[in-house]
Amino acid sequence: MRSVLVRGAMLCLLLAASVIAPSHAALAPDDEGTWRACDGQGRPSSAAAVTGVKVALLPLLLLAPDRPPVLPRPEGLAFGVVGIEACRAAMSDPRSREWPDRRTMQHLAMAVHLLDAGLQGGADLSALPAAKAAWLADKDSSGVTPAVRWMIEPLFDLVLAVGAAERRDPKAAALLSSVIDRRPGSYELAALTAEASLSQGIDMETRRRLWWHAASHEQERVLVAMGLRAAQSAPFLPSREMLRDTLIPLLHDQLVVASYANRVDLYSAKGTFSSDGYVSESSAAGELITYQVDKAPVAWARELALFRAAELAAAAGQTRFVLLEDRSAQLVARQFTGYGAYAGSYVMRNDVTLLVGLGGPPAGAAPVSREPAAWMSVDKMLTALNGSFLKQQRATPRS
Numbered sequence: 223m224r225s226v227l228v229r230g231a232m233l234c235l236l237l238a239a240s241v242i243a244p245s246h247a248a249l250a251p252d253d254e255g256t257w258r259a260c261d262g263q264g265r266p267s268s269a270a271a272v273t274g275v276k277v278a279l280l281p282l283l284l285l286a287p288d289r290p291p292v293l294p295r296p297e298g299l300a301f302g303v304v305g306i307e308a309c310r311a312a313m314s315d316p317r318s319r320e321w322p323d324r325r326t327m328q329h330l331a332m333a334v335h336l337l338d339a340g341l342q343g344g345a346d347l348s349a350l351p352a353a354k355a356a357w358l359a360d361k362d363s364s365g366v367t368p369a370v371r372w373m374i375e376p377l378f379d380l381v382l383a384v385g386a387a388e389r390r391d392p393k394a395a396a397l398l399s400s401v402i403d404r405r406p407g408s409y410e411l412a413a414l415t416a417e418a419s420l421s422q423g424i425d426m427e428t429r430r431r432l433w434w435h436a437a438s439h440e441q442e443r444v445l446v447a448m449g450l451r452a453a454q455s456a457p458f459l460p461s462r463e464m465l466r467d468t469l470i471p472l473l474h475d476q477l478v479v480a481s482y483a484n485r486v487d488l489y490s491a492k493g494t495f496s497s498d499g500y501v502s503e504s505s506a507a508g509e510l511i512t513y514q515v516d517k518a519p520v521a522w523a524r525e526l527a528l529f530r531a532a533e534l535a536a537a538a539g540q541t542r543f544v545l546l547e548d549r550s551a552q553l554v555a556r557q558f559t560g561y562g563a564y565a566g567s568y569v570m571r572n573d574v575t576l577l578v579g580l581g582g583p584p585a586g587a588a589p590v591s592r593e594p595a596a597w598m599s600v601d602k603m604l605t606a607l608n609g610s611f612l613k614q615q616r617a618t619p620r621s
Contacts, residue, residue, distance in 0.1 A: 251314045251315035252265065252317070256311050256312050257312045259298060259299060259304065260300070260305065260309040260311075260332075261296065261324075261330075263294075263324075263327070265317065266320075295475060295478070296475070296478070300335070301338055302338045302339035302344060302345070305331065305338065306336055308335075309335060312328060313332075322363055322364035323364050323480050323483070325360065326357065326363045326483075329353065329357035329360065330357070330374060330377060330477055332356075333350060333353035333354065333357075334381060334474065334477070337350065337473075338466060340388070341388065341470075342463070347385035350381060353378070368611035369483050369484055370480065370484050373405075373479055373483040376411055377411075377479065379398075380401050380411070380415060380418060381473065383395075383401070384398075384418050384421055387422075387424050388421055388462065390423045394423055395425050398428065399428060401415050402435050403606070406435070406599070407524075407525040407606065408521065409524060410476065412435055413440070413472070414472055416443065417465075417472065419433065422459050426453070430450045433446055433450050434451075441588075444590050447596070479519075482517070489607070489612040497514065497571070498514055498515050498516060499513070500514075500527065502530065506584070507577060508580075508587075509534055509578050509580055510577055511576050511578060512527070512573060513573075514571060515571070515574075517571075518572065520572040523572045523574040527575075528545070528598070531543055531576065531598075532598070532604050533604070534578075534580060535580045535600045536600050536604060538580045541600050541601065542598060542599060543578050543582075543597065543598055544579045544587075544596070544598065545598065546578060546583060547577040548575075549575040549576070550573065582594070
């Protein structure tokens with residue numbers, strides 16, 4: 223039954239893609255450029271080859287955390303119709319089925335390319351739900367994994383919401399709002415939903431709500447949120463092309479989320495023998511909350527730190543808290559050649575330290591933080607945390 227669903231969902235998506243535009247030159251499924259055109263990353267080694275390397279290096283691997291490094295920003299991505307064809311070709315490569323997280327990236331890239339083509343008038347935006355259905359039905363992807371589902375599904379739904387808004391579907395606003403309701407601690411999703419709400423198919427009340435939510439993460443957005451609160455109409459909304467120019471690059475940067483969603487450490491206090499987790503301390507300026515993650519993006523650590531802030535606010539009997547300052551830092555390892563020349567660097571650890579005001583800003587805080595509409599809801603944060611995979615499983619301490 224599941225294989226029938228997979229074939230059905232993929233058939234709907236491929237049929238939709240086939241009528242988008244005249245066919246381009248055939249793309250070789252195993253070509254490096256084809257894979258990069260799809261999701262911005264190179265074609266991986268075969269699973270068998272990677273297993274062989276792991277066996278050979280087993281003594282060294284036992285000393286390192288069992289987590290993949292965060293992939294770099296996408297390079298070589300195609301746009302619109304060409305991107306759809308690249309994903310279709312890359313996903314037909316048998317190697318795609320060997321790496322479930324990478325296959326999830328390709329499904330998400332397919333949806334983003336379809337939205338891109340639709341905003342340019344070269345695709346039917348009503349085909350977007352089939353892209354999500356194909357991912358969820360694909361047994362070779364990681365869509366059934368709770369962590370991946372929790373982190374990736376809001377991105378799919380944001381893409382679907384924009385497509386629905388551009389088609390003037392009345393359900394678009396509720397779908398877009400659900401993205402931040404499920405992950406209110408993500409500043410990347412906050413920024414994306416705010417920009418997506420500028421679609422002319424989203425009502426003003428929803429647009430205001432999403433911009434105030436974004437302002438709770440980035441105080442620089444408060445002025446725009448205040449302007450929307452006072453606006454009686456919205457003649458300033460961007461065209462489809464302008465909306466595309468803003469949203470599509472932001473969505474491209476989110477493709478790498480699938481590469482670490484399935485392997486991140488779970489939410490917890492930092493233990494004696496663990497490298498990840500939270501610590502906090504009180505200061506005159508507010509509560510300082512630090513969350514450390516190894517080989518995971520700073521955005522993930524920031525989201526976890528905000529969950530801890532909500533727990534502390536609840537323990538203090540508060541219903542809201544305000545983010546006052548982000549003091550994030552990174553531990554970067556630099557690589558040198560045998561001649562001592564600098565060869566490159568990579569992030570080993572992200573330490574996010576947030577200064578928050580429990581119940582509101584303390585005396586002397588900047589005026590911009592005194593706007594109650596830009597304070598974060600403790601209830602929404604804890605509802606999202608308690609309903610997530612983070613609390614449904616227990617982290618295994620590492621020695």
